[in-house]
Amino acid sequence: MHELSLAQGIVEQAVASAAQADAKRVVAVHLKIGRLAGVEPGALLFCYDDASKGTMLEGSRLVIHDVPLVVWCAHCLREVELPGVQSLRCPTCQTPCGEILQGRELQIESLEIEP
Numbered sequence: 222m223h224e225l226s227l228a229q230g231i232v233e234q235a236v237a238s239a240a241q242a243d244a245k246r247v248v249a250v251h252l253k254i255g256r257l258a259g260v261e262p263g264a265l266l267f268c269y270d271d272a273s274k275g276t277m278l279e280g281s282r283l284v285i286h287d288v289p290l291v292v293w294c295a296h297c298l299r300e301v302e303l304p305g306v307q308s309l310r311c312p313t314c315q316t317p318c319g320e321i322l323q324g325r326e327l328q329i330e331s332l333e334i335e336p
């Protein structure tokens with residue numbers, strides 16, 4: 222399952238950074254997920270408990286921060302935030318937007334640790 226391997230990857234990354242910080246236990250993991258990352262937050266949360274079992278992340282919370290979709294509009298010459306992922310067009314001028322500036326993230330933002 223897609224989300225389970227993602228959850229395992231997140232747990233591995235968090236364990237590595239926590240070990241570097243000399244942490245005994247991780248209390249919470251803050252994760253940024255872009256609208257276009259193709260990740261179902263509910264499914265990821267569901268898999269997280271399993272993936273963190275037996276690691277120093279066991280019992281910790283996974284806090285998901287939604288990253289909005291932001292594109293560069295070459296017509297308006299500015300960054301625009303899109304309300305959804307269905308249409309990649311500038312809401313102001315309706316020009317199709319080529320460059321996605323934000324919204325594909327899947328990364329750990331921070332860890333709350335117990336030193």
Ligand SMILES: [Zn+2]
Pocket residue numbers: 294295296297298311312313314315316
């Ligand atoms: Zn525009």
